[in-house]
Amino acid sequence: xxxxxxxxxxxxxxxxxxxxxxxxxxxxxxxxxxxxxxxxxxxxxxxxxxxxxxxxxxxxxxxxxxxxxxxxxxxxxxxxxxxxxxxxxxxxxxxxxxxxxxxxxxxxxxxxxxxxxxxxxxxxxxxxxxxxxxxxxxxxxxxxxxxxxxxxxxxxxxxxxxxxxxxxxxxxxxxxxxxxxxxxxxxxxxxxxxxxxxxxxxxxxxxxxxxxxxxxxxxxxxxxxxxxxxxxxxxx
Amino acid sequence: xxxxxxxxxxxxxxxxxxxxxxxxxxxxxxxxxxxxxxxxxxxxxxxxxxxxxxxxxxxxxxxxxxxxxxxxxxxxxxxxxxxxxxxxxxxxxxxxxxxxxxxxxxxxxxxxxxxxxxxxxxxxxxxxxxxxxxxxxxxxxxxxxxxxxxxxxxxxxxxxxxxxxxxxxxxxxxxxxxxxxxxxxxxxxxxxxxxxxxxxxxxxxxxxxxxxxxxxxxxxxxxxxxxxxxxxxxxxxxxxxxxxxxxxxxxxxxxxxxxxxxxxxxxxxxxxxxxxxxxxxxxxxxxxxxx
Numbered sequence: 308x309x310x311x312x313x314x315x316x317x318x319x320x321x322x323x324x325x326x327x328x329x330x331x332x333x334x335x336x337x338x339x340x341x342x343x344x345x346x347x348x349x350x351x352x353x354x355x356x357x358x359x360x361x362x363x364x365x366x367x368x369x370x371x372x373x374x375x376x377x378x379x380x381x382x383x384x385x386x387x388x389x390x391x392x393x394x395x396x397x398x399x400x401x402x403x404x405x406x407x408x409x410x411x412x413x414x415x416x417x418x419x420x421x422x423x424x425x426x427x428x429x430x431x432x433x434x435x436x437x438x439x440x441x442x443x444x445x446x447x448x449x450x451x452x453x454x455x456x457x458x459x460x461x462x463x464x465x466x467x468x469x470x471x472x473x474x475x476x477x478x479x480x481x482x483x484x485x486x487x488x489x490x491x492x493x494x495x496x497x498x499x500x501x502x503x504x505x506x507x508x509x510x511x512x513x514x515x516x517x518x519x520x521x522x523x524x525x526x527x528x529x530x531x532x533x534x535x536x537x538x539x540x541x542x543x
Numbered sequence: 544x545x546x547x548x549x550x551x552x553x554x555x556x557x558x559x560x561x562x563x564x565x566x567x568x569x570x571x572x573x574x575x576x577x578x579x580x581x582x583x584x585x586x587x588x589x590x591x592x593x594x595x596x597x598x599x600x601x602x603x604x605x606x607x608x609x610x611x612x613x614x615x616x617x618x619x620x621x622x623x624x625x626x627x628x629x630x631x632x633x634x635x636x637x638x639x640x641x642x643x644x645x646x647x648x649x650x651x652x653x654x655x656x657x658x659x660x661x662x663x664x665x666x667x668x669x670x671x672x673x674x675x676x677x678x679x680x681x682x683x684x685x686x687x688x689x690x691x692x693x694x695x696x697x698x699x700x701x702x703x704x705x706x707x708x709x710x711x712x713x714x715x716x717x718x719x720x721x722x723x724x725x726x727x728x729x730x731x732x733x734x735x736x737x738x739x740x741x742x743x744x745x746x747x748x749x750x751x752x753x754x755x756x757x758x759x760x761x762x763x764x765x766x767x768x769x770x771x772x773x774x775x776x777x778x779x780x781x782x783x784x785x786x787x788x789x790x791x792x793x794x795x796x797x798x799x800x801x802x803x804x805x806x807x808x809x810x811x812x813x814x815x816x817x818x819x820x821x822x823x824x825x826x827x828x829x830x831x832x833x834x
Binding site for chain 1 (some may be wrong): 721723726
């Protein structure tokens with residue numbers, strides 16, 4: 308079976324700085340795949356490149372069998388790939404409902420009316436705050452809004468960049484439960500996390516990214532028990 | 544009665560400033576550019592009216608239509624040709640480009656039309672309306688009405704429509720807007736189109752009131768509208784209207800008490816005071832510098 312997303316020998320640089328140097332990985336339909344690695348390993352750069360925000364120097368990105376290289380970000384969303392970016396980046400001046408509207412920008416009003424009900428079921432707190440401006444919400448609520456917003460485009464592949472960053476432990480658990488539930492309902496997920504133990508425990512497979520290249524790969528469980536990974540990313 | 548007349552004059556002039564200030568504030572809101580060529584778009588609009596009516600002898604309705612459409616297209620074209628290639632350049636580069644476009648339009652107009660003023664014929668019979676002893680200028684009333692309607696439509700557009708929400712999203716975070724599937728370039732073009740259409744309406748209303756077109760007429764008009772936008776809080780739509788009316792009233796009342804040579808100075812003094820007391824303008828928010 309061909310992979311849903313297939314990245315091959317990806318190279319990306321910012322000016323003279325090479326951020327990603329030959330990254331390759333696959334995601335199959337229905338999986339949760341995680342990229343773990345230290346700060347600056349190139350995780351976010353990889354996601355931003357897949358989304359079309361950054362142009363790669365070389366390499367290929369194939370989604371549903373078609374190349375995404377050189378396609379504009381808004382066209383990539385239309386093809387069924389959504390990124391929930393690092394730092395959430397909700398539109399703080401817009402209300403919760405308006406943020407969700409923007410998430411469904413590529414969809415019809417009728418489709419959005421349907422999707423928004425699913426999002427409210429998944430994140431009941433968003434329904435309570437429909438008309439509140441997003442900037443006045445807590446970090447955890449903003450993360451839920453950012454995830455709900457990304458789901459509005461009905462993505463075949465949802466990419467989450469550091470969804471647990473800066474959240475209280477109880478909220479981190481909640482976010483990971485939601486990730487698992489979304490996956491159970493059929494959403495394929497690419498998860499980038501610094502919280503490697505949480506990420507590996509929900510993931511089917513993981514890739515370890517080290518200064519711009521993949522140093523290790525395996526199932527979530529294998530990596531969780533791998534000595535090198537434990538030492539480097541799981542605190543012993 | 545003269546007081547009422549002065550209030551009407553203030554509203555009329557303020558309305559024109561408000562329409563122009565709206566264009567300034569919208570473009571600034573979305574790409575943080577002070578579009579110094581905005582005032583010159585109005586100049587082009589006034590010349591279009593002059594050509595269509597005085598040169599070609601067409602009906603004023605056609606002149607109004609072509610002025611507004613011409614300004615809209617010009618605004619979008621300026622963005623595409625001069626600003627869009629600099630979208631990722633430092634803000635100073637694009638600001639200097641805006642000043643360059645402004646000079647280009649002013650000198651272009653002087654080359655084509657000459658430096659002397661062209662008389663824009665009246666769009667309609669504008670003899671004063673009498674209500675008992677009170678005489679009101681129909682142009683003033685029309686100007687105020689058109690501004691109220693334009694502002695209402697604009698507010699609806701920005702607050703309630705999909706494209707309007709996209710404009711606000713792009714204005715806050717261009718990268719995140721892209722990730723939503725919003726075509727940022729189209730959204731920016733649309734913003735220029737709306738701002739320039741308002742400038743086109745302003746051009747017609749200005750030409751009705753002052754009946755002439757000169758290559759440099761956009762400079763002071765643009766500067767005053769810029770002051771109005773900053774006074775109200777740049778980036779804010781209601782702020783632009785309030786700022787426009789304030790500047791209009793200030794000018795009219797300073798002239799009314801016999802100090803008309805000081806009217807420009809008073810407007811700029813007003814700006815200085817507001818910037819000292821409330822640097823973000825009347826309705827402005829403190830905006831975080833984008834990284």
